[in-house]
Amino acid sequence: MTTKDSAFVRACRGESVPHTPVWFMRQAGRSLPEYRKIREGVGMLESCRRPDLVTEITLQPVRRHGVDAAILFSDIVVPVAAAGVDLDIVAGTGPVVAEPVRTARDVARLRPITPDDVRFVDEAVQLLVRELGATPLIGFAGAPFTLASYLVEGRPSRTYVKTKALMHGDPALWHALCDRLADITLEFLRVQVAAGVSAVQLFDSWAGALSEADYRAHVLPHSAKVLRGLGDTVPKIHFGVGTGHLLTAMGEAGADVVGVDWRTPLDVAAGLVGGRAVQGNLDPTLLFAPPAVVAAEARRVLDEGAKAPGHVFNLGHGVLPETDPDALTRLVELVHAHGR
Numbered sequence: 001m002t003t004k005d006s007a008f009v010r011a012c013r014g015e016s017v018p019h020t021p022v023w024f025m026r027q028a029g030r031s032l033p034e035y036r037k038i039r040e041g042v043g044m045l046e047s048c049r050r051p052d053l054v055t056e057i058t059l060q061p062v063r064r065h066g067v068d069a070a071i072l073f074s075d076i077v078v079p080v081a082a083a084g085v086d087l088d089i090v091a092g093t094g095p096v097v098a099e100p101v102r103t104a105r106d107v108a109r110l111r112p113i114t115p116d117d118v119r120f121v122d123e124a125v126q127l128l129v130r131e132l133g134a135t136p137l138i139g140f141a142g143a144p145f146t147l148a149s150y151l152v153e154g155r156p157s158r159t160y161v162k163t164k165a166l167m168h169g170d171p172a173l174w175h176a177l178c179d180r181l182a183d184i185t186l187e188f189l190r191v192q193v194a195a196g197v198s199a200v201q202l203f204d205s206w207a208g209a210l211s212e213a214d215y216r217a218h219v220l221p222h223s224a225k226v227l228r229g230l231g232d233t234v235p236k237i238h239f240g241v242g243t244g245h246l247l248t249a250m251g252e253a254g255a256d257v258v259g260v261d262w263r264t265p266l267d268v269a270a271g272l273v274g275g276r277a278v279q280g281n282l283d284p285t286l287l288f289a290p291p292a293v294v295a296a297e298a299r300r301v302l303d304e305g306a307k308a309p310g311h312v313f314n315l316g317h318g319v320l321p322e323t324d325p326d327a328l329t330r331l332v333e334l335v336h337a338h339g340r
């Protein structure tokens with residue numbers, strides 16, 4: 001058994017599977033007591049740069065829940081920090097950038113990265129691939145729009161007002177910024193693929209804030225540069241929140257699998273993404289409902305997912321920090337038993 005024959009990789013490629021594979025966005029971290037313990041006194045960025053910690057945190061949910069894939073413990077801003085941007089991940093807030101990127105001079109400061117800048121990721125992936133054996137490891141990166149939103153706003157935003165002002169007010173500068181971010185993202189993902197990840201996910205978490213026309217004009221070309229630049233070596237997943245109106249366009253960016261939040265049923269999504277596999281859809285807040293309610297919803301997701309060319313079971317967004325880990329373990333068991 002190799003990772004290529006795993007239910008997860010096969011489902012991404014639209015091949016037949018012995019059971020529907022399941023993993024959870026944000027499965028590494030947050031809800032796990034063993035994670036909170038190991039992170040005590042260690043900053044988020046520091047923990048991402050320590051291969052020993054990254055390896056242990058990435059493995060924790062695999063051991064505990066028996067998920068079908070691991071996802072590398074890191075953050076979307078790690079490669080931007082490696083490119084020389086002065087930023088920190090502030091507890092309770094998220095990524096905060098010391099000098100937001102808003103002018104041509106700011107964009108010029110964003111240098112490309114080399115594999116040397118992210119050697120710790122290469123090391124962590126190699127360690128993990130050895131430890132995981134036949135369980136695939138998913139690498140990931142933030143897509144140019146979602147990364148740009150943090151760099152331009154300087155911190156998490158609800159309205160993306162400065163990001164959209166730049167996009168519409170100075171399209172040439174916007175495209176220069178996104179082109180540079182696409183290069184950084186592509187290099188970061190290439191390092192992970194070379195080190196042995198079995199798949200990658202490109203998170204364009206906040207793309208749903210855009211109209212389809214703006215997405216197509218200002219974002220799609222840059223995400224496509226990343227996804228197409230990776231070639232076909234490993235399956236590629238492309239995910240965003242609130243993207244029901246963008247699914248056709250996101251499907252065109254070149255991924256094998258399109259991730260869907262809880263607002264769009266998987267059978268509807270499958271009809272929009274042009275013959276690709278789908279992933280996601282279970283509302284993360286549902287894990288706070290009684291087990292019988294979770295089970296009924298999970299079966300709905302499984303039945304609707306079965307209508308797609310390939311289905312990877314997941315939540316519609318990341319595991320919420322307050323989630324009971326046992327609810328996740330039960331959900332994995334249910335998905336694996338389904339249809340048997």
Ligand SMILES: Cc1c2[nH]c(c1CCC(=O)O)Cc1[nH]c(c(CCC(=O)O)c1C)Cc1[nH]c(c(CCC(=O)O)c1C)Cc1[nH]c(c(C)c1CCC(=O)O)C2
Nearest residue numbers: 025026027029030071073074075076093094095203205318
């Ligand atoms: C919004 C935010 C970011 N980064 C951060 C925030 C703040 C608040 C929070 O949500 O916890 C900071 C952050 N990121 C991560 C942590 C560790 C604790 C935790 O598990 O939450 C912390 C404190 C891990 C992570 N951060 C990310 C991952 C990887 C993806 C995954 O495991 O699914 C991990 C382990 C990726 C990330 N990072 C970010 C985005 C938009 C994404 C894409 C996924 C998404 O939309 O949630 C930016």
